[in-house]
Amino acid sequence: MSVHGDVDLGHTVAGWTGTTLAGVGCAATGAGLCLGLARGVWLGALLLVAAVLATWILHLTGWGKPSGPRPADQWDWRVRDAGARHGHPGCVGCRLAGRRGAAREAARPHPSPVPVPLSGSPAGVEDGPRAPRVHAGR
Numbered sequence: 001m002s003v004h005g006d007v008d009l010g011h012t013v014a015g016w017t018g019t020t021l022a023g024v025g026c027a028a029t030g031a032g033l034c035l036g037l038a039r040g041v042w043l044g045a046l047l048l049v050a051a052v053l054a055t056w057i058l059h060l061t062g063w064g065k066p067s068g069p070r071p072a073d074q075w076d077w078r079v080r081d082a083g084a085r086h087g088h089p090g091c092v093g094c095r096l097a098g099r100r101g102a103a104r105e106a107a108r109p110h111p112s113p114v115p116v117p118l119s120g121s122p123a124g125v126e127d128g129p130r131a132p133r134v135h136a137g138r
Helices: 013-035 038-063 092-096 101-107
Strands: none
16 A cells, blocks of 8 residues: 555656646746746746647657546556547547547447338338438538
């Protein structure tokens, strides 16, 4: 049992990297403001942007974690997330990258079955609703 008890604190490579870069960026911005150095403020701002981008990229490559609790065997910060390739449901970072995950599959409507002509209809004439036609490229 760890010091924190039996909980998943979400420590990941993406989280540690982003937090470290953001801390250094805030320190550089604060030092630049106190010393009156515009370069220090800009350096800190660039480090903050780098923190966001690095965390996002590491999350997308599997070094982050999805929302919610993980199984106990994935609590170590050095474990990669196998589901990151397909995206996490409800994850803004995954949506920005074009990955919809399980949420996309659940939201996608299933195609309706093709209507079968009734026994008294002329050949080639369908009874019932027709599916809308989708024209690609128009």
